[in-house]
Amino acid sequence: GRSVILVSNHSSSMDGPPANDTVLRAARGEATDYVPVWAMRQAGRYLPEFREERAKSDFFTICRTPELACKVTKQPLDRFDFDASIIFSDILVIPQALGMTVEMVPGKGPHFLDPLNVPADLEKLTKDVDVDAALGYVYDALRLTRETIENKIPIYGFCGGPWTVMTYMLEGGGSKSFSKAKGWLYAYPDAANDLLDLLTDTSIKYLVGQVRAGAQILQVFESWAGELTPEAFVDFLLPRLTRIADGVKRSCVEVGLPEVPMVIFAKGAHYALENLAQTRFDVIQIDWTINPKEARRRVGPNKTLQGNLDPCILYGSDDTIRSEVEKMITSFGTQRYIANLGHGMHPTHDPEKLRVFIDAVHEVSKRINGEK
Numbered sequence: 001g002r003s004v005i006l007v008s009n010h011s012s013s014m015d016g017p018p019a020n021d022t023v024l025r026a027a028r029g030e031a032t033d034y035v036p037v038w039a040m041r042q043a044g045r046y047l048p049e050f051r052e053e054r055a056k057s058d059f060f061t062i063c064r065t066p067e068l069a070c071k072v073t074k075q076p077l078d079r080f081d082f083d084a085s086i087i088f089s090d091i092l093v094i095p096q097a098l099g100m101t102v103e104m105v106p107g108k109g110p111h112f113l114d115p116l117n118v119p120a121d122l123e124k125l126t127k128d129v130d131v132d133a134a135l136g137y138v139y140d141a142l143r144l145t146r147e148t149i150e151n152k153i154p155i156y157g158f159c160g161g162p163w164t165v166m167t168y169m170l171e172g173g174g175s176k177s178f179s180k181a182k183g184w185l186y187a188y189p190d191a192a193n194d195l196l197d198l199l200t201d202t203s204i205k206y207l208v209g210q211v212r213a214g215a216q217i218l219q220v221f222e223s224w225a226g227e228l229t230p231e232a233f234v235d236f237l238l239p240r241l242t243r244i245a246d247g248v249k250r251s252c253v254e255v256g257l258p259e260v261p262m263v264i265f266a267k268g269a270h271y272a273l274e275n276l277a278q279t280r281f282d283v284i285q286i287d288w289t290i291n292p293k294e295a296r297r298r299v300g301p302n303k304t305l306q307g308n309l310d311p312c313i314l315y316g317s318d319d320t321i322r323s324e325v326e327k328m329i330t331s332f333g334t335q336r337y338i339a340n341l342g343h344g345m346h347p348t349h350d351p352e353k354l355r356v357f358i359d360a361v362h363e364v365s366k367r368i369n370g371e372k
Contacts, residue, residue: 014146014147014150014151016151017216018151018152018153018154018216019150019151019152019153020083020152020153021154022034022036022083023036023038023083023084023153023154023217023338024154024216024217024261026304026335026336026337026338027217027261027263027282027283027304027338028261028282028304029282029302029304029336031335032334032335033366033369034334034361034362034365034366034369035329035332035334035337035338035339035361035362035364035365036083036084036338036339037082037083037338037339037340037357037358037361037362038082038083038084038085038086038156038338038340039076039082039340039341039344039345039354039357039358040086040340040341040343040344040345041344041345042076042080042082042085042086042345042354043072043073043075043076043086043088044344044345044347045347046345046346046347046348046349046350046351046354047075047076047079047351048351049075050072050075053068053071053072058104059090059104060090060096060102060103060104062088063088063089063090063093063137063138063141064137065137066137066140066141066143066144067144069087069088069089069137069138069141069144069145070088070141070144070145070148072088073085073086073087073088073141073145073155074145074148074149077149077153079351079355080354080355080358081358081359081362082153082358083153083338084153084154084155084156084217084338085145085149085153085154085155085156086155086156086158086219087138087141087142087145087155087156087157087158087210087215088141089138089141089158090104090110091158091159091160091164091165091168091221091223092110092160092165092168093135093138094135094159094160094165094199094202094203094206095112095165095168095169096134097126097129097131097134097135097202097206098125098126098129098198098202099124099125099126099129100112100114100115100124100125100169101113101114102168108173109173109174110168110173110174111172111173112168112169112172112173115169115170115171115172116169116170116195117170118188119188119190119191122191122194122195122198125198127198129202131202131205131206131209132205132209135206135209138206138209138210138213139209139210139212139213140213142155142157142210142213142214142215143213143214145214146213146214154216154217155214155215155216155217156215156216156217156218156219156263157207157210157211157213157215157217157218157219158210158218158219158220158221159203159206159207159218159220159221160203160220160221160222160223161203161220161221161222161223161225161237161240161241161264161266162196162199162200162203162222162237162240162241162244163181163196163222163224163225163228163236163237163240164221164222164223164224164225165199166181166184166192166195166196166199167181167224167227169195170184178224178227182227182228182232185232185236192236193236196236196237196240197240199240200240200243200244200247203220203244204243204244204247204248204251207220207244207248208248208251208252208255208257211248211252211257211258211260212255212257215260216258216260217260217261217262217263218248218260218261218262218263219262219263219264219265219285220241220244220262220263220264220265220281221265221267222237222241222264222265222266222267222269223265223267224267224268225237225266225267225268225269225272226266226267226268226269226270227268228269230271230272233266233269233271233272233275234272234275237266238272238275238279241264241266241276241279241281242278242279242280245262245264245279245280245281246279246280248262249262249280261282261283261304262280262281262282262283263281263282263283263284263285263306264276264279264281264283264284264285265284265285265306267287267343268287268289270286270289270290273286273290273295273298273299274298274299276299277298277299277300277302277303281303282303282304283303283304283305283306283338284299284303284304284305284306285305285306285307285308285340286305286306286307286308286342287307287308287342287343288307288308288309288310288341288342288343289342290308291331292305292307292308292328292331292332293331295308296332296333301336303336304336304337304338305332305336305337305338306337306338306339306340307339307340307341307342308328308340308341308342309324309325309328309339309340309341309342309357310341310342311341311342311343311344311345311346311349312346314341314345314346314349314350314353314354314357315349315353316353318353318356321353321356321357321360322356322360322364325339325357325360325361325364326360326364329361329364329365329368330368334365334368334369339361339365
């Protein structure tokens with residue numbers, strides 16, 4: 001009988017909140033003893049063990065193989081005292097699900113073999129895709145990872161924002177000017193709206209599927225939001241982001257899933273903080289180009305902030321990193337706050353510098369809380 005008791009204990013701990021739920025409490029606006037921390041691209045090329053895995057397998061093969069995705073998701077957790085993990089995947093799995101071919105070219109990044117050029121090209125996309133079938137490998141990776149890390153810390157699920165994903169589908173990869181994608185907004189507004197709607201609907205289904213598979217918090221990466229004018233943001237993007245937050249939360253309730261906290265990262269879109277504060281996103285991630293006090297004033301008291309250390313500070317000395325962390329936390333305050341970088345880890349970062357960052361966040365925030 002003893003093994004049955006052990007099994008039931010294990011399953012209840014798997015279904016309930018993670019042992020360390022500090023990130024989730026911060027996201028919901030509950031009091032935290034210290035500031036929780038994780039890092040965008042915490043599983044990545046700055047880690048020698050990740051590079052070793054990449055030498056053996058193509059990038060998207062890792063994404064599509066649950067055991068490998070779980071393995072690399074866990075690598076930074078074995079090294080560092082993170083308060084959250086994020087499933088190893090990519091924002092471009094949605095265009096793949098819609099029938100486009102994307103490769104990850106070493107040293108260059110994503111490359112679409114046949115990008116969209118004119119509105120008629122939208123006919124090439126699989127409009128009625130079964131998202132759960134097409135992206136089930138991400139769900140399998142999430143389930144496996146949640147089980148493997150024994151629900152010790154929460155797992156972020158994520159997707160790319162509709163505008164950012166659209167830019168890749170049109171530009172065929174990264175871009176300096178985004179002239180093709182932005183050109184569509186003005187030359188072919190109807191087609192641009194159709195594409196943004198398709199990406200929005202697909203993203204909602206995909207995010208709900210990730211919650212079903214065990215994601216306990218979700219992030220939408222709208223990495224190229226700052227390329228838009230404030231007017232284009234309001235016309236084209238804000239309605240979709242609003243719909244994603246509303247749609248995911250409503251769908252989760254309808255199918256009996258937990259209503260998990262949601263994070264929006266509209267990089268570079270400082271002009272939109274007030275707009276984003278009106279949505280149902282619980283957390284707003286900011287980059288390093290905005291002052292946290294200013295961001296806090298503009299989003300108001302009912303949103304949590306996430307961010308925003310410039311990743312390049314991690315090239316500094318340990319003392320420099322600690323002093324920058326001190327400034328950052330003093331500026332954000334220790335409540336309704338999840339510490340992170342203002343963008344992802346760089347391949348040339350020294351992993352030990354990330355450790356200094358994480359430990360400093362915990363130490364400084366505990367000290368400040370103790371002084372109150």
